[in-house]
Amino acid sequence: MRVNKNWAALTMLFAWLMLSFSVQARSLPDFTELVADNGDAVVNIRTHNKTEETPTSMLPRGLDLPEGSGIDDFFKKFFEGQGGGAPIPRESESLGSGFVISSDGYILTNHHVIKDADEIIVRFSDRTELEAKVLGSDERSDVALLKVDAKNLKTVKLGDSDNLKVGEWVLAIGSPFGFDYSATAGIISALGRSLPSDSYVPFIQTDVAINPGNSGGPLFNLDGEVIGINSQIYSRTGGFMGVSFAIPIDTVMNVVEQIKSQGYVSRGWLGVVIQDVTRELAESFGLSKPSGALISRVVDDSPAVRAGFKTGDVILKFDGKEVETSSDLPPIVGRTKVGKEVDVEVMRNNKHTTLKVTIEELPKDEALTSNSTKPGRFVDDRLSMEVADITPEQRKQFEVEKGGVMVMKVEQGPAIKAGIRPGDIILSLNNTEIEDPHQFIEVAKKLPANKPIPVLVQRGGSAQFLAIEIKE
Known part of the structure; x- marks a missing residue:
């Protein structure tokens, strides 16, 4: 009797597990229809670039010929004897992806896919090949934006990248490593990413497998709409490591x-250098x-100067749009129409x-221009x-037009805890622009204790705020 009960319990458990697996399987997206509907609108892009190389540059890679050793002279004389060392034409080839946005032959891809190309060949899914020209x-x-001479081409449907959500499914189609029309899927990992290479694009971050050859290909949502162009990957090996970036289609179409x-x-220009606001800086500037x-800097002869912006201002809202982080601002300003007057809320x-x-x-x-002061x-x-004081040579080297002091030495105390180090240039202290060392000392004497104080420091060609606190 007990055996029958145990068997019944196991049967019920097995049935429950199978039902759970079935429900889970049904909850996963099916991309087959999406790929079938859009595969013909995705293209392979092959570029040719003609260059010239000297004979010595054609030596095997990795062969090092140290100058002055006599070996390099031997090879130079050898190649000169074989033809005088005249440049030899060479042709390089690269691969990428793209997609058709209009039936009369307009195609989108990445700039870096077609950069410096002498010839661009677009291959369609039926193996038809057409030469393309760059419209812009x-x-x-x-x-x-490319154009081929064709009609009645299959096109993609463009979506809206402003309404995307982190966690939603996306699909990429492209030619990684030359494997045509490969489909890879994943989710949106983050939105509005700012990369060092370009702060004017609010990138879509995904975990979709993107590799060399995918560049320029479309990123689809589950409705079969293109919501971005696959552009970059983050990698320490050169291959995919789980982090890829796409250009939002709204940004793309603005360019088109x-x-x-x-x-x-x-693009719109404000003329300021900005940084993020840390917790300590927020407190020092009176932010909740x-x-x-x-x-951290207002560029000379810029719209910001003419509008009265100052170093130390915190931009909270631009043309009615909230600025949560510093990376939010460049894309907003860049999309603003040149000549438009906008309201900017600052603290x-x-x-x-x-x-x-x-x-x-x-x-x-x-x-920026340079100026001069006397050392002390x-x-x-x-x-x-x-x-x-900052010397004229240092002003030219660090692009400091006027004012500021050079940090020569830092010992244990508030400055070193704030992250200030020798070689930094202090431009302002407690929202007061520093003109020279005399004034710096006077401002420092009046600093309040036990409260974070903003100090603007220029380091390595860029300026940033640090928070310094004097404990008493």
């Missing part, structure tokens, strides 16, 4: 419309929590202030640090 390409957003209408891409974009001296600024076009270079050294015992 934007390096900052890594978007390129500008290329079609004016032949180039323009770390948020906003902290201005200044613990008070909310609204400034009006007219956005200008982002320049290619934002260079001063020691502040409260901060346990020694500062000096």
Whole structure:
């Protein structure tokens, strides 16, 4: 009797497990229809680039010919005897992906896929190959618009990248390592990622397997809509490591419309250098929590200067859009129409202030000029640090136009705990711009104790705020 009861219990457990597995299997997405509907609109892109190499550059890779050893002279003379060392034409080839956005032959891909290409060949799923021309390409957003001479092409359906959510399923189709029309799936890992290579693109981060050859291919949602272009991976090996990035389709289409209408891409420019707000800095600037974009430098002859922005302002809202972190600001400013006047809400001296600024076009270079001061050294015992005037050579090297002091020595105390180190340039202390070492000492004497104080430091060509606190 007990055996029958145990057998019945095992049977019920087995049935429950099978039902659970069945429910779980049904809850996973089925991408087969999506791939079948869109595979023909995805293309393989092959580029050719003609270069010239000298005979000596054709030696086996890894063969090192140290200068002055006599060996390099031997090979140079050998190749000169074989033809005078004249450049030899060489041709390189690269692979990427793309997708058709209109039936008359408009195709999207990455800028880096077609960069410097002498010939671009687009291959379709039926193995038809057509030569493409570049209508426009934007390096900052890594978007390129191509055109082939064709009609009645299969196209993708474009979606809306503004309404994406972390955790939703996505699918990529491309040609990793030349394996045409490979499909890989995953989820959205994060939104609005800012990368060092480009702060004007709010990247979509996914865990979809992306490898060389996938670049320029589409990223689909479950509705079969393209919500991004696969662009980059984060890798320490050169291969996929679980982190990939796609350009949001809304950003892409903004670039496309500008290329079609004016032949180039323009972006809004404010003219500030910004950083994130830490917990300590938030307290020192009178914020209830770390948020906003902290201005560490205002660029000369910029819209920000003309609008009255100051170093130490924390931008909280730009043209009605919340700025939660510093990475939120560049894409918002970049998408703002040149010539538009917008309201910007900032926190200044613990008070909310609204400034009006007219956005200008982002320049290619934002260079600063240099100036000169007389050298001298001063020691502040409260901060346990020694500062000096900045020499003309240092101003030119570190691009400091005026004011500031050079940190010469830091000992155990508030400064070293705040992260200040020799070689730093202090531009402001407690929201007061530092003009010279004399003024720095006077400002330091009046610093309140037991309270985080903002100090603006320039290090390695970039400025950032640190929070310093004097314990008494």
